[in-house]
Amino acid sequence: AARVAARGEEGYPSDPMVVVLGRPTAGELGGQQVDVRVHASAERVVVELEDSPSQGLGAVGFRSARTAMTRLAAASTLTELTDLLAHEVRDLTGFDRVMVYRFDAEWNGEVVAEARRADLNPFLGLHYPASDIPAQARRLYELNPIRLIADIGYTPVPLVPLLDPQSGRPLDLSHAGLRSVSPIHIEYLGNMGVTASMSISILIDDRLWGLIACHHYAGAHRPGQEARSAAEFVTQVASHLIAHRERADARDAAVLTQGEMTLLSARLSATDDDVLDALFADPALLSVFGATGAANLFQGTLRTVGEVPDLTTMLAISEAVDEPDTYLSSTDHLAGLDPRFVDVAGIASGVLRVGSLPEQWGMWFRPEQRQVVDWGGDPTNKRLAAEEGADVRLSPRKSFEKWREVMSGHGVPWEPWHLEAAEELGRTINSLLLLRSREQVAMAESMQRSVVLDRAPEFAGVELTARYRPASTYQLGGDWWDAFELDERRLAFAVGDVAGHGVAAASAMTQVRTALRAYLYDGHTPGGCLDRLDRLMDGLLGIGVATALVAVLDRETGLVEIASAGHPDPLLVRDGTAEELVLERRPLLGVGTGTAPSSVVDLSGGELLVLFTDGLVERRGSDTEVQTARLLDLASGAGGAAVSTDVLAWADLVLAELDTPDDDTTLLAVRLD
Known part of the structure; x- marks a missing residue:
């Protein structure tokens, strides 16, 4: 009791303790080893008890975590890092499938890494719409980084009493690991053939970057608190490594872009030809920005390279994208600014514009990014579907059309270094033009x-x-x-x-x-x-x-x-x-x-x-x-x-x-x- 009280004063969920209950008496538990997790909730201290495994995964969790961290730190790419993370968490927890699931800017998700049982269909590369994990659920993932559903067939037990007699309010279970799960989520898991699941949040700068989603198909599965805590700790370490790798990759890309821009500016400065003609003959105009088309309107003359809309459409795009009092503006969802541009999504879903005057501008274009998502798994693999039954859906087929609608008209987002390079190039071109025109x-x-x-x-x-x-x-x-x-x-x-x-x-x-x-x-x-x-x-x-x-x-x-x-x-x-x-x-x-x-x-x-x-x-x-x-x-x-x-x-x-x-x-x- 003293240990539990001391943990309760810490406020936030504590590391698990292993406690042996006292000698049993009539009608009470006792003599049993249990995992205890304690946290504060308003005026109350919440104590959660679970059976503690005496051996197996739980007993070796933290010993394995140290080795796992060493392997993760040795990863040289983000892909290698997430792949290792999936395998390390599966080794620690024993789930049939462990996926690393990454969110995009609009909270759609993609499975970027997977470790699975050999007979399971691969989910690697599958995409899921933002509606699968609504905003309130994402908030809970940020508050409570780990969540276990040991058996989707569990019977919910009501809280007694329903309202706290002291406060008159329901007990806050935001940090509780044993709180009941939404029936909709249980049905969703059942449709996928999942019998037990666990999720661990990947947080970067206190924001949800992604999830580790663990699925089990062979009945109930409850890794011990020690194994779960070890998996959570390994994920926290991986979160820092992911953040470091992304920032390093961004810095490398920015340096590379700046170097290419310096060379392009030097070539333009040295040319005796018309500066804009030389610019539109230079392959770097598209390659530096990852664009498929570019256009410039200057003193009534239009120059283009690659695939671009017609002039009338480009004039309308320039007006729609332009932001008053700014030299640079951009979008990766042009149709979101104005529905009339839906018809040019295959050419200009992403637009990057430079220019301080409505009638003089430069623009780069990117087409929409088309995503083809197979929600049903590999159709050639009949064995798993037969084992799980004809009525089991590996993922909700109704989401297929909704996913395509979510992605319609979106181009690959412009990176910060592309925006800076466009701004610098626009200024360089302006300066060179000024040198040659009074x-x-x-x-x-x-x-x-x-x-x-x-x-x-x-x-x-x-x-x-x-x-x-x-x-x-x-x-x-x-x-x-x-x-x-x-x-x-x-x-x-x-x-x-x-x-x-x-x-x-x-x-x-x-x-x-x-x-x-x-x-x-x-x-x-x-x-x-x-x-x-x-x-x-x-x-x-x-x-x-x-x-x-x-x-x-x-x-x-x-x-x-x-x-x-x-x-x-x-x-x-x-x-x-x-x-x-x-x-x-x-x-x-x-x-x-x-x-x-x-x-x-x-x-x-x-x-x-x-x-x-x-x-x-x-x-x-x-x-x-x-x-x-x-x-x-x-x-x-x-x-x-x-x-x-x-x-x-x-x-x-x-x-x-x-x-x-x-x-x-x-x-x-x-x-x-």
Whole structure:
């Protein structure tokens, strides 16, 4: 009793205990070894007792789990990992069939791995509609990660009393493993010939990624609590490995895409032909994005490659997909935006659009993803159906048409790196067009606004403020800033200034910014990125000179690695005092010589790092040192806006006090939140 009471105070479901009941008395249980599971439920402590196996699977569960984890950790692909997981859970629990079942974005499921008895039909690759596991059931899977139905022929036992005398409410059984099951689910299992089942939730970032579904066909089956806990623990470990593998695969794909985009941009920059003609002759236009067709409308001229709808339809698609005030928009279910596009689902179910003007855009197209689902198993395998009886359905046939309706008109979803690549390519094309046309100043202004945004993005654990002011005598300039995630813990920040103003400077700025992003994504240090950018500008781009400052912040340690190429030194503000960080610099970008040393700054104490361009401290007729001293005073609290309380207000004050009409001005301030 004392052990049970202590477990009840923990609140959440506890690990199972093995308890031997006391000596039996008349009409009571006793002298029996049982598994005990305890958890709190409102005002009550719920105690669940099950027969404890004295040997077999339950007795070796945790000893096998350690070996299972070692094998899982050695998996090199997601497919190998899920396949191993299915086999390990089957070895631990002894079910006839164990499946790893993965959800898609709309909660439809697919069996991605399976371990089964040799005489059973394979379910690997089968799909099931979201309606098979409704939202309330998915919520319970998140609350209670493991669920066992030891015998679908069990007789439900009512709770006595029905209502808690103390609270007047039914007992909360959300975490109970022995609570009764929906009759509909029992019927569903019976239709599949299943006599016992168990499910284990695969949770990633507290969200249901999938399930391990265990089926038994040879009568009741109750693995011991120890075996079930071991299987649950192995699944938790596998969940972390799956998350790590997916993130690693995403990073690899993003780096590959960035590399291909850099090469494509270089080829377009070097061509003497029309830039858009060269783009639509390059195979990378489709391959980089996994698209089957692409189209561009520019100054009334339409260019296409691959399979695309007719012009009238594309104009309507562009209007439907376009989102106001955004440069990029996308969908993988075009017919969901407008039913009139159902007829073009075979060509354009997925659409990715770039463009800031209704009459000038680029679009990529993907066809609908057709799924053919066999709900009845392999029709050539008669033996299993005969053994289970003619009235047994291996899966509910009524769901077949419903599944095809759910998937109708959906294309393969666009990955984040495809969206970023499209945005970068659109900006690169705009910059190249601007270099070759004096009549496109308005487009260049729109392009610059899409690159140098008015506000900074939000990142977890970091306070970031950015401000950009163009010179009043020019609408286009070479100043820019950038901020983006490299991986789960690192953020990259950059400010730069390409010499000059107007179309050429804005176009050069876009190319420099794009190349710098690619180098950072490829894993190079800030100094290494600047050195490579220098060689690129000097040997290929031919766009003059530029300054830049690149910083990479580790959000866990607070350390920032910084490198500078001829750029003004940043400020560091701590405890109301500002100081200028004097960095070792490499020469200007574009001169083709020199290397960039790196410096490390610690922001773990709440320090504010301020990066800016020379427009903030250089002014005609004024000493730069005087302007810098004024900036330091403002960073130390002069003027009324305190950095420690409101960085945004302070940045606006600095621009109001120091902004110059002679040059572009950029300011970027960052600190750990």
